[in-house]
């Protein structure tokens with residue numbers, strides 16, 4: 001068994017031109033597939049960053065909300081009504097909006113402002129510097145140390161700015177789990193200060209964040225909120241909702257899907273075609289092997305090994321190339337959103353397996369059909 | 379009397395359907411013994427290759443039987459037949475069919491690899507046979523770097539490396555010049571043939587008839603004569 005694998009390996013690798021073409025086809029396809037799907041994963045993750053960072057278990061919102069950034073203000077009674085539902089441990093408001101800051105050097109910069117419930121501070125970030133209580137200090141804001149923080153002119157504790165004629169002062173630097181999508185810095189303050197500083201319409205609550213008493217209570221809470229005409233979703237469902245929006249309601253997901261499919265088809269045809277030529281060129285030799293006494297299953301093993309070896313090597317090269325490219329890009333571009341997830345790698349791996357299986361099949365079919373008699377006749 | 383190596387009885391092969399249907403081999407019968415070089419001669423299209431394929435377990439006859447060393451080979455299963463060819467028959471194909479991407483040595487070792495020899499052992503053994511055909515110093519070259527006569531000898535080394543008792547040559551001298559062809563045949567007669575072997579040669583090259591022990595003539599699928607050459 002080992003011997004015929006060595007033979008198969010040498011037949012493949014010593015045909016340098018075709019082996020290189022095969023590897024390039026697969027590497028290229030894997031590279032494109034992983035690049036496409038990881039920029040997609042990265043953007044989806046960024047799009048859900050507020051949901052990830054706030055971390056609340058249940059979010060109550062207007063049913064028309066599509067993404068976390070496009071919140072639709074709800075009347076204040078919603079919070080009280082939710083609070084009185086059976087199974088709710090507590091329910092607090094979250095303000096989410098954008099505002100334009102005037103920095104101390106006179107420049108203007110927009111920022112995402114998150115207003116945390118004054119009593120519970122539910123959804124508060126971990127602090128790298130400063131104390132969380134200082135958020136209650138006069139004009140106190142926390143700034144998130146994410147890839148956008150430098151747009152605020154290297155802020156530190158004590159840095160001041162203006163927000164709609166109000167003064168703001170940085171009282172803490174917060175850590176972040178996920179970077180945002182929109183290229184804006186993020187500031188936290190209290191709910192009351194947020195609605196006081198940022199002029200809004202009649203309604204001010206963006207979301208009501210709910211902590212259930214137990215996991216079993218979640219369904220009941222959802223049902224009750226629905227009766228009120230609003231929507232309650234878990235953290236995971238909210239992320240799912242956001243990613244569904246980007247996947248299906250914007251052209252972004254469809255385009256990525258099409259590009260990924262095209263990479264797959266290009267890879268499939270380049271490697272399938274090359275492998276087929278490789279088999280055709282060696283067909284009389286496979287016939288001679290059959291005449292000498294190779295059994296069909298041995299020839300199948302040789303071909304599957306050749307296809308599998310090429311596919312896996314190409315996969316390794318493609319993934320390696322992606323990792324290098326994304327690594328380089330992240331070093332230079334703080335906003336570069338790509339993340340390679342196991343899902344991306346898995347999708348590319350499945351595609352490569354399909355390429356290998358497809359190539360093996362056409363090769364095996366050809367080789368099983370060849371009659372040693374035809375080799376004999378020349 | 380020498381032992382019978384190959385015995386064909388009323389072997390028949392048809393090809394094609396309808397108007398294109400041809401009777402390539404018509405009830406051919408003959409016997410060849412161990413220790414002899416047996417020639418199959420006849421014009422192109424007379425059915426030599428077809429008959430040879432049926433004798434060597436490559437093409438199933440429509441009727442009739444083939445006995446190799448008294449075993450009825452066409453009662454074997456496909457895999458048994460493959461093992462039979464691997465162990466008992468050595469082939470030298472008309473256009474050699476050597477792998478250009480393998481070295482000469484690896485080409486020779488292929489039957490041993492198929493017999494599941496350990497790689498290093500197969501190479502060692504193959505080298506002995508390359509030595510026998512006088513090409514030990516070409517072991518690491520790809521076959522296409524060798525001359526036609528040398529390639530023929532590599533193919534012979536591959537055919538004998540597993541020590542088969544039946545050797546089958548299809549037009550061994552067709553693509554060689556007269557001198558090289560004769561050298562190959564005298565090499566086969568002097569160094570390859572022995573009392574435990576039967577060498578079957580298909581040819582229409584009259585320059586090498588002198589090396590035959592028996593010559594069987596075919597015409598249009600029919601065996602027309604079997605002559606004992608040494609007595610001629």
Ligand SMILES: Nc1ncnc2c1ncn2[C@@H]1O[C@H](COP(=O)(O)OP(=O)(O)O)[C@@H](O)[C@H]1O
Nearest residue numbers: 377393394402421422423424425426427428429
């Ligand atoms: N696979 C095949 N299909 C149809 N006809 C065939 C096939 N193989 C051989 N023949 C026919 O059988 C006859 C004998 O062929 P072959 O054995 O190759 O002759 P030879 O080897 O003596 O030149 C020829 O007429 C040839 O055309």
Ligand SMILES: [Mg+2]
Nearest residue numbers: 377426427428
């Ligand atoms: Mg012929």
